Amino acid sequence: MEQSTVLAARLDRWAQARPLLVDGLLAGLIWLVFGLLSVVAGSTGLIVATATILPLALRRRRPTALLAWSAAVFALQLVVLPIPLPANIAQALVIYTVAAHVASLPVRLCALGTALAGSLAAGFRWSTEPEHTRNALVIAAFLAVFAGLIWLIGNVVRGRETNMRALRKAYAKLEESRRQRERFLAQRERVAAAREIHDIVAHSLTVVIVQADGAEYAAEHARPWDRRDARAVLATIARSARTALAEVRDVIDVLRDPEAADDPAGASVGVADLGQLVAAVREAGLPVEVHADPAAFEQTPAAVRFAVLRVVRESLTNVLKHAGAEATARVAVERTPEAVRVHVEDDGAGCAVGVVAAEPGHGLDGMRERLRALDGTLAAGPRPNGGFGVEAIIPIPVGGVRR
Template identity: 55%
Template sequence: MERPDALAVTTYRWGRDHGLLLDSIFAGTLLVLLGSASAFIAGWPGLVVATFTIIPLAVRRRYPIGVLAWSLAMSVLQLIVIPIPLPGNVAQAVVVYTVAANVASLGVRLCTLVAALAGSLLAGFRWSTPPDYGRHSLAAAGVLGVLAALVWVIGNLVRGREENLRQLAHAVVQLEQGRRRLEQFVAQRERVSAAREIHDIVAHSLTVVIVQADGAAYAAANADRWDRTQAREVLDVIGATARSALAEVRTVVDVLRDVDTREVDTVFGACHDGQATGAELRRLVDSVRAAGVPVAFDEHPATFDALPLRLRFVVLRAVQESLTNVLKHAGSPVNARVSIECTPADLCLRIVDDGPGRRGDGPATGTGAGHGLAGMGERVHELGGQFRAEHRPVRGFEVTVVIPLNTSLGERSTA
């Protein structure tokens, strides 16, 4: 449906975009009407003064100060040579309006008002006649001054409106730029979160698969007898791990296809609803045990399942990445322990192994230690928690995660 003010808006835009043409038409029209009337009243002097007063209006918006100076000169000339007002004096009111509406300098606009009021006073005395010359002069000067001030005020109001429109247009541009930057930021966060998720999923799953496949290959090459039952168990673990990894990667890809710009980590947490449970955590530990690493698991099932979903998801990923690192770097023989403790104030997660591993200098907090530890630390810090990963004094590696439970993590899960 067409807007009722569409014609007015179109006309306004056309006039703004074709100001010189519109002003030329306006000046020509005034010259024909008011120039001829001035010639009829004051003869050829009136025609000359009116013509040279009106013609500059064609460039009034392009050169408002120059047109003002020219109009002042013509006003002085008229007061000298013609003792009566002319219809062409309407052009001088147009000039006052133009300066007030188009010149940004307040000083110039105030000088224009003063000049208009002074011209009104001089014109009142110049154009008045006896009898009662003084009273008539003051009355004429007052009327002309009020009209000049009114025209000046209208011009300032129009200028203020135009300035507001310009500022509004600038604000719209800024908002659009801000929206685009926000979209780019959200898209970047989605890519980073997706890379972090895929790294954790693929790294853990492939590590389990590689350990199982290497063990099976060694047994096939060196064992005296080939145990079909043991081989089937190895292949079952490989197949289950690969299928689980494929399902989780598909979940991440589905999230990336969603154009909704909600909180990225909240979306990923929601996608894993039903998986970030105590049963899933125990399945994860069992897959590492099946790969040949004894893992002690200290956790009450109700403790983990009572946590908020987003917190359960962070804990699950921390355990997954830590146990993956045990499989990859801890060496052999190695034992690991996962413990989860909850207090009214916070949650403490510790993953410890006693393998020889690869020693390093000081804590391995994620910087230069691979993407897994860095991603783990980012998740924990986003929840206001503390993360620490370091080599133990004698041997082994320890990961400690402490997350306060009084942060705004959403509703507690009833799972």
């Protein structure tokens, strides 16, 4: 059954692609069967049959013209021949063609009216005695019913084809929408990956640069180093580089495994991760005071904890970049029943917002974009007494789970 269905579908596509060839073959076949049988009416019958059947080769290309031609030939037949011909089956095919392939309702109604008028005329022409009138009405009624059914079938087929075309267009639009959605999701994933990698690399390179600059200054101006001093600096640089490499690999793993994208940091982010981040910044030479409420990392969605860690990282990175050598930083993370609040401020030189957020998706704008996905907010700017401050508020969804 499945193979026959596939074969029928292939034949239908082949026929739809070659309408002129199919109609020509159909006209030739009808002429060989019904046209030659019309020779019972003599040479006149054969001529009329040929004039009736052969134009069917253009039935779908010129259906309206074929209707007019068929009506004229049928009227001529009624004049020159007193009997029906087997070729008159072609008139039924003309009615079907107009009903199935002409979009204009007036033309289709004209075809129906012509068919009914021809049925009545044929009934009286082909009727015989006795009871000529009664026989004529019976023949006319039979022909009219037959023509009406053919016309209705054609309209049903036309409606089906119209619906199929509409469905194909709708499917094409849905397919295009699906491709656009896939492109949008891919672009969003690329932007998210770029933002993650920017945060990771910017923080790690800032630590490395601060350590390297400090080591260079100390090597040139300070007392001679012993091995422990050099080893401490190099260990900090190596640890920052390894951490950055591992986190970049995590981002790439998320891109390879879309199911992991909903929880990019995993479910294990906690106070210990915040402590490691702060320790790395302290090793880079920035004194940091931390007050972290453990409740902010307990029974809190992983996405919220991850956002907290990213806000602290980006803020401390900005302090390292812009606050100056003598600056200190304070980090406070607290949880309320409705949200987690993050405060990061410093007492250094500060910087203008435009310097930090020079490009969309970087710096402060990157943090805002991350928090916006969680319905959070970010406020940042110079402090009245000097330095720079960042405050983030991340709502906790009801039930503690965000999807």
